[in-house]
Amino acid sequence: MERKEFLKKGISALGLAVIVPMISCSNDTIDPETAADGTATGNMPGACTVTATETEGPFPTDSPSDYVLTDITSDRQGTKLAIDITIRNKNSSCAALAGALVDIWHCDAAGNYSEYGGNGMQSTSYTDVHFLRGRQISDAGGLVKFTSIYPGWYSGRAPHIHVHVYNASGKSLLITQIAFPEDVSKVVYAQGVYATHGQADTTNARDNVFRDGTSTEMPIVTGNASEGYELTHTIVVNG
Numbered sequence: 001m002e003r004k005e006f007l008k009k010g011i012s013a014l015g016l017a018v019i020v021p022m023i024s025c026s027n028d029t030i031d032p033e034t035a036a037d038g039t040a041t042g043n044m045p046g047a048c049t050v051t052a053t054e055t056e057g058p059f060p061t062d063s064p065s066d067y068v069l070t071d072i073t074s075d076r077q078g079t080k081l082a083i084d085i086t087i088r089n090k091n092s093s094c095a096a097l098a099g100a101l102v103d104i105w106h107c108d109a110a111g112n113y114s115e116y117g118g119n120g121m122q123s124t125s126y127t128d129v130h131f132l133r134g135r136q137i138s139d140a141g142g143l144v145k146f147t148s149i150y151p152g153w154y155s156g157r158a159p160h161i162h163v164h165v166y167n168a169s170g171k172s173l174l175i176t177q178i179a180f181p182e183d184v185s186k187v188v189y190a191q192g193v194y195a196t197h198g199q200a201d202t203t204n205a206r207d208n209v210f211r212d213g214t215s216t217e218m219p220i221v222t223g224n225a226s227e228g229y230e231l232t233h234t235i236v237v238n239g
Contacts, residue, residue, distance in 0.1 A: 080228030
């Protein structure tokens with residue numbers, strides 16, 4: 001089965017994830033720019049809106065607890081990307097959620113994932129290789145940091161990063177994805193190791209996951225292609 005066909009059919013039938021609508025708590029009195037602990041909520045849209053739930057996709061990390069890493073780059077070449085993700089708890093007026101387990105994973109510059117391959121969904125086999133996957137525990141400010149490369153793309157999907165958030169006891173709180181600004185992606189994909197693969201064939205608006213909107217999944221991305229980029233994002237969960 002082609003990867004694009006798999007994504008179109010959706011993964012909910014396999015029981016891996018259930019897509020649910022965004023939950024708005026617009027009646028909360030919290031200022032959308034300031035959380036209960038007095039810290040800025042960055043790019044969090046609206047007044048404490050739970051981040052959209054998405055499929056974890058066909059390439060989840062097999063054993064995420066084995067990969068407690070800050071630098072998840074491994075041997076992958078590409079434009080440097082510093083990733084700062086803040087986890088906030090809607091059930092505590094969007095206060096920072098400390099002690100959350102945060103797993104991330106994404107494809108390399110050529111659109112391939114580690115731990116998978118050698119089949120119709122990914123021809124190149126990386127079944128015995130680990131890269132671009134990692135886990136961190138959120139600090140007192142709800143923050144986790146990773147060092148990686150700017151994700152590539154594969155047919156039928158816009159560029160993205162997968163995120164799975166658990167509480168300190170290991171209970172799943174949210175599976176979501178992070179989108180990317182298309183103007184930045186175009187610059188990145190025109191240079192270096194990305195140029196051979198070319199520009200992404202799917203926009204956010206036509207993407208199977210993001211076409212219903214990216215209001216809670218679009219980060220702030222700053223920097224440049226020569227020195228690297230920094231991604232800053234807030235994820236709100238029902239903790």
